[in-house]
Amino acid sequence: MHKYVTVQDLINTLDMEIVYGHEFASNKIISSEVSRPGLILSGFKEFYPSERIQLIGRTEISYLNSQTSRERMEKFRSICREDTPAIVVARKIDTPPELVYVAHEMKVPIISARSKTSRVLANLTNFLEGKLAERFSKHGVFLEVFGMGVLLTGTSGVGKSETALELIQRGHRLIADDRVEFYMIDELTLMGEAPEILQNLLEIRGLGIVDVMSLYGVSAIVRSKKLEVIIEMVLDTGQIEYDRLGSGREYDRIFDVQIPRIRIPVKTGRNLAAIIEAAAMNFRANEMGFDATETFNNKLDALILSNREAENDG
Structure with missing residues (x-):
């Protein structure tokens, strides 16, 4: 039909x-x-x-x-x-x-x-x-963080909704919780929004369903947003190796659009909301041409070269 x-x-x-x-x-x-x-x-x-x-x-x-x-x-x-x-x-x-x-x-x-x-x-x-565009549903929490469309993904119970609640309290905005519907508006752009029945709602384990607009006002929600980055929250069991320098970018493909993905380990004591804020800002800085990893590598290369020259002079 x-x-x-x-x-x-x-x-x-x-x-x-x-x-x-x-x-x-x-x-x-x-x-x-x-x-x-x-x-x-x-x-x-x-x-x-x-x-x-x-x-x-x-x-x-x-x-x-x-x-x-x-x-x-x-x-x-x-x-x-x-x-x-x-x-x-x-x-x-x-x-x-x-x-x-x-x-x-x-x-x-x-x-x-x-x-x-x-x-x-x-x-x-x-x-x-x-x-009328074809739609693709994906499990996760979709937020606007510093003006960017950020999708939090991860296994059930990893803390996506709780982290989203803290981000909302920090002034960021909810788009969708649990199920996000994505659709293409052109070859490079994916938009995401909540199904009508889930609009404004956030489910918190032990607390139940929270109406974000009622609690935090209309400024805490947004109807739709372009998806710019996926942040995958992974339970840190000590068995998974992570990219410590951030030099190897990974991607997820939704329809025909490649979306950058960042993996963040989750363990007790980490302030995930602050880390996600930093990840979003760092991603935006990279998109604007400011690459901290490249700067570090250049400084490291210069230091190695300086040490070699010092050894040769000695």
Whole structure:
């Protein structure tokens, strides 16, 4: 079964309104792509994606105004099909009466948007991509730490939610606990959010379910965030070796996006919230070109070279 959103869902979220065809607000939108029907209006009728929302802007209206009423009627019939979910007219442009007639005939609602056409296109695409994109669920706690999307993973009982609670108390924000839904918005970007039933909630062993927004306010939560780094919390049994210098970066692949992963050993007495803060800041510094490991290696190389020169001089 296809994922879909309704025209009413679109109206409820974006700054738009149905100007004609309120009775068709339950029409289903199954494609995240939006069509600018300029080619078909000009007479090219092959490969017309009629199942998409059709967006009409000033360019299309200017062209149509040069046509006779009969010609406009024919052209609007070419873009209003049985599977067309809606027609969106940008810039609050007055809707041509011929479009109203044909849209009513084909049971297609007409939506008016106030923004310029390129902005309307971006808003529609972003909304539909978020709602209709393929999703991947992953176990963990997703947080915004210093503005970065950080996913805490690890075996059950390792302390992910408790660490998340301390991070929230330090001023960071919760996105999702237990199950995180990820979706791609482009080839390099993964967004994550909580399933609707789990929004704002954090489960703490021995305490139960905590409503983070009720306890800490709206500033303690965020609905969605780009995933930038995964921090894997691993119980320190003394049997696992860790990268002490941080020179070997590991990755996890979600869909086709590679996400950097950092492994942090967990044992009694470690302040995990502070370590995760430091890991997030260090990762951001590395992304900006400041690499502490490289600096250390350069200093070490210089020290070794200096000692060799001193031995040769001696």
